[in-house]
Amino acid sequence: CLELLYILQGNHCKLLKLLICLFSSEKFEVLGPTDSIVAVAGDDIILPCYLKPNISAEDMTVDWLNLDFLDSRVFRYQNHRIIREDQILFYSGRTSLYEEELWRGNTSLKLTRVQGTDEGRYKCLIQSKSWYDDFTVQVLVKAVGSKPVVSIEGHREGGMGLLCESEGWHPEPELVWLDSKGVHLSAGLPETHRDLDGFYTVKRHVIVQETDTNRFTCRVQQSRINEKMETEIHLPILVPNPVVDV
Ligand SMILES: *[C@@H]1O[C@H](CO)[C@@H](O)[C@H](O)[C@H]1NC(C)=O
Ligand SMILES: *[C@@H]1O[C@H](CO)[C@@H](O)[C@H](O)[C@H]1NC(C)=O
Secondary structure (H helix, E strand, C coil): HHHHHHHHCCCCHHHHHHHHCCCCCCCCCCCCCCCCCCECCCEEECCEEEEEEECCCCEEEEEECCCCCCCCCCEECCCEECCCCCHHHHHHCEEEEEEHHHCEECCCCCECCCCCCCCHEEEEEEEECEEEEEEEEEEEECCCCCCCEEEEEEEEEEEEEEEEEEEECCCEEEEEEECCCEEEEECCCCCCCCCCCEEEEEEEEEEECCCCCEEEEEEEECCCCCCEEEEEEEEECCCCCCCCCC
């Protein structure tokens, strides 16, 4: 029944599954959480997935796939062992099943040391000899970056050039420059870089002009995770006395 389903992939799939497998002895559903899982970077998380009824998955093939990747294997358990071939490289050594739970249909995945690139949709696909089903769970990764570092770049265009930089964010944050009254300053374009683990570094130049306080704030914020970090800088003497030619 399963082989036929593979040949006839596509929209007919669900209908065929119903028709062909109608009299199959071993039917099950694959279930998991309907809400997204919010994971804090660096933590270990469980991606829940289980069979209903709670029959044993020990003789089945359990696949965990990250649907946002073309070559999407996160984990495979087949013929009573873990198959490491074709695993997405950055999951290597970070994924496992609770093998002692398989006999009661618990095929949850353990993912350790969550990183930015782990965000995505994960499909838990379980196949027996005569049946299969799957469930997809969404994982959101949350990382609050470093306190912004402000450096003074020197005199520029009649003002003072400043640079602000903050690293380790997920999702991608926004960086704004503010004066002491909280008014946005016009600044250069934000420059964003994503590292191999999927975390974002953002930096942005600004040229500030003399104000009555000479206090300026760099704020890095991510509204989706409701987090912000900021650093204030005070420049006692901003514009030097003009040099008078004699
Ligand atoms: C399987 O489910 C039944 C009913 O939902 C429950 O009574 C039983 O304890 C479960 N078995 C295992 C091994 O978890
Ligand atoms: C599956 O096993 C994990 C790890 O022991 C546990 O946290 C989770 O609650 C189990 N899920 C079900 C449905 O029993």
